[in-house]
Ligand SMILES: Nc1ncnc2c1ncn2[C@@H]1O[C@H](COP(=O)(O)OP(=O)(O)OP(=O)(O)O)[C@@H](O)[C@H]1O
């Protein structure tokens with residue numbers, strides 16, 4: 001390591017930080033004047049190649065780290081705390097500061113600083129907490145509606161058979177919504193846990209798409225829509241799990257029916273493509289295209305988030321749980337496939353899935 005002469009202490013360092021070059025966490029040593037006297041490779045990346053020999057406050061924007069160093073060198077045994085470093089990219093770290101040599105040794109002392117990046121763990125914890133809050137919220141409204149109707153049926157509507165029938169109908173809808181939500185949550189959890197296992201069956205897309213169109217054409221007719229399936233003469237087989245792919249296209253076509261303009265056609269068009277984007281593998285793409293209001297450009301990246309809906313009221317009135325595209329996203333990831341969403345508001349929306357071919 002190429003080191004500048006160290007200004008404040010020239011005693012032999014108790015640790016050669018380059019021995020920790022293999023560690024992903026930044027580790028560095030500072031003296032009592034906060035001068036960086038040694039660092040490992042990860043710390044060099046974080047602090048910059050010229051940081052050696054300079055004071056920590058010239059390279060890092062964190063008074064918390066300096067405080068912890070002073071406390072440790074002042075005699076407080078090993079300090080741990082969480083710090084946020086806004087530069088170069090905002091990240092959260094678990095900071096550990098240790099005195100070297102230990103407190104019992106007289107003479108010069110250095111502080112060893114270890115920064116463990118906990119950004120991903122923090123984000124995951126936040127996502128989990130948001131998810132639980134969302135699920136509770138989604139279950140609460142049908143539940144309170146059910147409780148409200150039970151009370152009404154026991155009280156004011158007790159002798160009113162007409163109202164009873166109407167309320168039972170609504171209760172049935174709400175109970176079914178909760179069942180759907182729970183089923184979707186279970187599906188989501190299953191596809192998420194299996195995401196790392198790539199399915200290996202050869203799937204006939206023609207069969208899958210024909211089946212999806214059959215299942216959904218009645219619902220399409222109710223909105224005056226027609227589903228036009230465009231298949232190449234001999235669609236190449238794809239690598240996948242037929243049930244999961246059926247679920248993907250059922251979700252996409254159901255969305256086209258729900259959010260497309262009534263009395264407009266829906267296209268489901270399959271075609272071979274050179275490469276699955278992001279891979280070197282040839283694929284088959286399937287585009288589900290509908291006309292209608294579409295999706296504003298800034299909302300497109302959020303569409304596959306759990307419970308994200310562009311128009312909450314509309315989705316709910318269609319019986320949507322807001323989990324459809326989140327399930328699609330995980331199935332796509334499991335298949336090492338690709339999903340592209342394009343929308344021209346007021347005109348056309350297309351969701352295109354590109355799946356790896358099984359015959360190459
Ligand atoms: N083809 C489309 N055109 C316009 N908006 C769409 C389209 N597909 C999805 N969206 C929007 O994306 C949101 C999320 O879709 P997603 O399928 O995840 O949930 P959902 O349809 O509301 O409920 P679910 O599919 O779970 O029954 C929808 O609420 C809708 O606002």
Ligand SMILES: [Mg+2]
Nearest residue numbers: 251255324325
């Ligand atoms: Mg949907």
